[in-house]
Amino acid sequence: MTGQRIGIIDIGSNSVRLVVYERTANGAHRVSDGSKRAARLSERIDENGRLNDAALDELIVTLRHFTMICAHHHTGHIRAVATAAVRNASNCSEILTRIKSETGLDIELLSGEEEASYGFLGMINSLSIRDGFLIDIGGGSTELSLFRNRTLVRSVSFPFGCVSLNKQFGPKGMISDEALRSLEAFVNEAVKREPWIGASPGLPLVGVGGTVRALGKMHQAAYKYPFPHTHNYTIKSEETDLLFDQMRKLPLDKRRKLPGLSKDRADVVVPGIAILRILYRAVKATHYQICGAGLRDGLFHATRFPNHSRQDDVLAFSLNNLSALHPEAPRQHVMQVGRLALELYDSLQFLHQLSGNARVLLDSAAKLFRIGASIDYYEYARHSFYLIVNSHLNGMSHREIIMTAAIASYKSKSRARQQMSEYRELLQDTDLELVYKLGALLQLSIALDRSETQAIGQLFIQASGSSLQLRPIQPRGTLAVEQREIEELASEFKKLWGLSPLLSLPSAIE
Structure with a gap:
């Protein structure tokens, strides 16, 4: 795919949306602009099945506006698609012809199966989930899919x-x-005509689209959830039912004031969640899981990576992308710190006997600990915490994101505790202890390359009594800076690990 920017336009039955994706000089991808216009196209179909002229005129005005935004960003490629309202309209060909002649856009008319496929691609590239059902409730159609082993x-x-x-x-x-x-x-x-729907009980129902995002925002507001992201957010069925019953009985003017619910969705959210609950029961799901990515993200991946649109490792892709968005972090130093951190972790496995998940958290934190330097070097740890918590780190739960941010920015137990206090209800006491231990381990790894020269190739690591012996094999440098740093953090490390790290200088080895 040539061009540094891609515009994706989604002509949905409820709203028309634009997202502009940008590829940075370092190969990272990010959303650089976006716009949304309420359209309610499904409401504006007349008794003959035609989309009325006033709705089409408004749609063309919106699309012209979107193409101007794309032109402003020098977008190299615009991919515009239409879903149920347009494909089901009896004047569909007239709609597409007018749009082409008045905006220059060639609109792809997605079938229901293609819509489900792109929605699945957007979801599977943003969640580390193997099996489940996926639902996308649009304005004029609802797609339901079964996926097993990350395959539709x-x-x-x-x-x-x-x-x-x-x-x-x-x-x-x-x-x-x-x-x-x-x-x-x-x-x-309609469900009865699809007997496969009830044949795979006990799986999560993953939702994409505006209806489930609205449900997630309202649920978070009702339960005062401290982490303001709906992506990878889970909800129990009984809590959804309670929220639905309360909301359905509210007059429209009061419903519009519900925390978390946008005013333009106040009327259609009730039938939307009604569909969601019916299909939840039909598939015999275990819980709801909200995904912040969907059709537009799937279209982006299919357009940008046509030969490899599905990511095998969601977390690795997300970590690499976030790192590339903050290129101020010295790449060789970050890689060295990451390597040493995992070597230390593995060498001390007999001592700490931590779960495999702890290793993933440490590895992720080691990749991101310096991204805050893109804001300010002197306070980079604090900024790294903020950036990690507020970035789209796919493949992790909310709890794991907070822990990764705290490990990456670790300086002391008291500071880590203060940083995590806002999210305390999502964490267990054992999580705090894990953050302290892995944070100290990461700090030791950073100290081992304090000069940022990657002087240590091989490192002999041995726990002996109350000491942690660190002996570089033929280092490329004196390591005096590294030794001083390790001496300064030795006391804090011993409190957490019961070992005092000692770095042997080259002269002491010979």
Whole structure:
């Protein structure tokens, strides 16, 4: 894919969205701009199945606006797609012809299966999950897919969504008890025609799209959740049911004021969550899991990496991308620190007997400990914590992200405790102890390359009594700076590990 910027335009049944992705000089990818316009195209289909002229005129104005944004960013390639509302409209070909002539955009009309496939690609590249069901509730269609071993197995596109069912069952945004029963019967009738849906019980139901993101934001607000990201957020079914019942009974003006819910979704969120609950029961799921990535992200991966669009290791891809976004960190030094950190961890395995997950946290923290220098070198640890917590670090739970940030920025137990205090309810006491130990281990690894010269090739590591002997084999330098640094942190390290690190200078080896 040539060009440093890609524009993805998604003409959905509820909204029209633009995302501009940029490839930086260091090979990282990030969103550099984006825009959203409410469209409600599914509501604006007349009795003959046509999208009315006023809706089409507004859509063309929006698309012109989006192409101007792309031109401003010198976007090398724009990929524009349309989903259910356009593909189901009886004047579909007229819509596409007018858009082409008045905006220059060639619109790809996605089938329901293609929509499900791109949504799956966006999700699977952002979550470390092997098996589950994926649901994408749009304005005019709902895609449900089964995936096993990170591979799409089955999918179906139902011809209803939150906007179309709101039009059918929820006049003025309110769904009565009787209307809810009718809606549930309508959706269940469609589900019955797909017997595979109920044949794989006990899996999570992963949701992408605006309906489930809205559910996640409302749930976090209701339960005062301290980590403000809905990506990789889990919700229990009974909590969803309670929230749904409370929200459905609220008049529309009061519902618009619900914390976490955007005003333009206040009416359609009820039928949207109604669909979600019905399909949750149909697949016999264990819990809801929200994914912040979806169709547009899948389109980006398919466009930017056409020969290898699916990532095998979500966390590794995310760590490499985040590191490349902050190139001020000296690459060779960071790699050296990471190597030494894992060597120390492995050599002390007999002593600490920590879980395999601890090694992943240490490795991740070692890759990111210097990214804060892109803001200010003198306070880089504090800024690294902030950047890690507020970046999209895919492949980790919220708890693991906080722990990684605390390990990467570790200076002392009291400082780490203070940094994590805001998120304390997500952490266990054993998590704090793990952060302290791995943070101290990372600090020792940084000290071993304090001169940033990668002077240590091989390192002999031996725990002997109360000492941790560190003997470099034929180092390329004096290591006097490293020895001084290690002496300064030895006391703190011993409190946590019960060992005093001692670095042997080259003269002492000979």
